[in-house]
Amino acid sequence: MSNLSTSLWSNIRTVQDFPKPGICFFDLTPLFTSDISQLTDALIESIPADKLAAVDSFLAVEARGFVLASLLAQRTGKGLLLVRKAGKLPPPVIGVGYSLEYGVDRLETSAEIEPQKIIIVDDVLATGGTLKAVNELAKKCQHEVLGASVFLDLPDSHANLGLEIWSVLDDKSQPKVAVA
Secondary structure: OOHHHHHHHOOOEEEEOOOOOOOEEEEOHHHHHOOHHHHHHHHHHHOOHHHHHHOOEEEEEOOHHHHHHHHHHHHHOOEEEEEEEOOOOOOOEEEEEEEEOOEEEEEEEEOOOOOOEEEEEEEEEOOOHHHHHHHHHHHHOOOEEEEEEEEEEOHHHOOOOOOOEEEEEEHHHOOOOOOO
16 A cells, blocks of 8 residues: 555544444545645546546535545636535526435536536545436536546445546555454
């Protein structure tokens, strides 16, 4: 395991049974208090150069995806589009409903954004429900989806989602903790 991977994992907090029993939540917020340039570099390096050159905007998924996509947009000089939960954006919006591993929800984005080449950005890819919904939403908006950038991929938790996915970490790179 690389020093970078170990360093990033050391700033991720694992919370059992949150937000519901049986769910293991990976809290990335401690990463944001560490070297943010290291995090940005890792995100940039995970995305193929040709995709970074082609993208117009990063499509950020609420809420931690906002932080990650903002870092990417700032570093690359590209745009930032937002996907939010229902009722958080002023009309007109385009929306889709979707299922989570612990419930159902609705995502929306502005209906007034011209079609662009986008990369979807989110924090953790678990079952893929959110990413699948955002991909559907982007296509409803006539954006060209180049792929998805996630910080942490849990590949055993989801099937093939029909788009390229780039990640900084996956659960197989998590350091093993010795139990005494």
